[in-house]
Amino acid sequence: MTVVALLVIPARIIAYGYLPADDALRHAAKAVSGRPWSEILVLGQPYTVDHNFGWDALLRGVYLLTQCEAERLVDLSVLILFALVGCAALPWLKRPEAWLAALLLVSVGWPPLANILTLGRPLLLSIAVLVAVLCLWQANETRPPSRGIIAGMTALIAVAVFVHGVWYLWAVPVAAFFLARQYRWGQALAVSWAGGTILGAALTGHPVDYLTEAVATAVRATQMHLTQRTLVPELQPASSGLLFLLVTGGLLVLRRLERLEARPFTANPVFWLAALGWTLGFANRRFWEDWGLPALMVLLASDVATWLRLKMAADSPRRLALTASLAVALFFVLTSDIESRWTRSLSRQFLVQNDPELAGWLPEHGGIFYAADPGFFYDTFFKNPHADWRYLLGFEMTLMPKDDFTTLYRILWNYGAGAAYKPWVEKMRPQDRLFIRADPGSAPPIPGLEWHYTLGGMWSGRLPRTSTPSGDPAGVGGNRH
DSSP states (O other): OHHHHHHHHHHHHHHTTOOOSSHHHHHHHHHHHOOOGGGTBOOSSOOOOOTTHHHHHHHHHHHHHHOOOHHHHHHHHHHHHHHHHHHTTGGGOSSTHHHHHHHHHHHHHOTHHHHHHTSOOTHHHHHHHHHHHHHHHHHTTTSOOOHHHHHHHHHHHHHHHHHSOOGGGGHHHHHHHHHTTOHHHHHHHHHHHHHHHHHHHHHTTOHHHHHHHHHHHHHHHHHSOSSGGGSOGGGSOOOOTTHHHHHHHHHHHHHHHHTOOOOOGGGOHHHHHHHHHHHHTTTOHHHIIIIIHHHHHHHHHHHHHHHHHHHSOTTOHHHHHHHHHHHHHHHHHHHSOGGGTTTGGGGOOOOOTTOGGGTTSSOOTTOEEEESOHHHHHHHHHHOTTOSOEESSOSOGGGSOHHHHHHHHHHHHTTTOGGGGHHHHHHOOTTOEEEEEOOTTSOOSOTTOEEEEOSTTEEEEEOOOOBOTTSOBTTTTSOOO
16 A cells, blocks of 8 residues: 555646656656757867766667657656656665654645656665665664675665765765764675775776766866856755654654654664755755655654554554555645645746747857756756757856856846846857746847747847948857857
């Protein structure tokens, strides 16, 4: 029943017509396009291998096998990755319904969890592996880790690194084990981390580049910004608010009132990981969402499972009724279309290359899309995976040429002021286009371009199509990338 519920929930969300907002779209589009990023983006430096190599390879294989559209690849991503996270704890819990209870309580207490679980991004596989590793420790915490357990953790981390290459962040759970004074397990996890990282990187065929590019991308993404305001939202500060304090405080009360036999928090690496994620989340929300929050759910599920074992027998009809109730409640909590969170994409308008209304207002052969909104790249590449134009701004702004990043930073710093776009306008060619989101009633106040309102609040700007006395189009001599 638990597994069925965790499969039905994402299927229902997909049935709304839901589409994630970002990376799931570009992964699907890249799988359909079959092209390297150097042919899709304007890169300022060599980008040897994407840190999501395994996921891109998997989606590409599915596409070649099925010839399905990018939309179906996104649906598959959402369904599979939600199910992996949802089921990651089940093999290790003697009361799987406790995991349903943890998902339900955290979903109600911290609503963004629903959006995280449906991102369709490979980071969810890393979260699933983390949950499995933590539950594996809980199931074997009274004895030293065996060779089989170390091999299992190594294999799990290898898969995570191959699919979602942020290998360096596994230092956080390793640190949590040492803070809890679980030294043997901490050493075992460190060995598994090293072995899994090497193995996962080797599977890409570019082990050194894969590992170094992941670190370089992270450093650029966080250190090239003078202020946190201009970072992408997922790298900006955030926290769980009171959720971490409420859950841990509630568990302390439960332990005292019910006299639960549970490991003290100070000796529990799961608690320490939740605490680290919560604390570091004030600097970067990814620490909370990717590491702290999953650990908190595992901590909650463990104590709830212990409490349930005290309160009802394994074969009790009450247990079946409780599981059914939790499954139904979780279904309604996660699938409810609050504030149109699942149907908002139905009203999204996408630029499509063969739309006659856009003739002349999309980049021409070999042209470049200039835009300061990364959402524009995700949506447009998703709907036009085979178009032969390139995007100046893609999934990571620091990958663009340095002077263009400087221009983009000024645009963001000045809240999109028209004057900040001047360096881009000066280097545009006749085949290039600048897209800006602005009021439909008035063109963007950026001189040197002629404008056309397209759709979705977007204006397309191009060099004026007038002729010089020699008959050459104006602007042909502009700077080129």
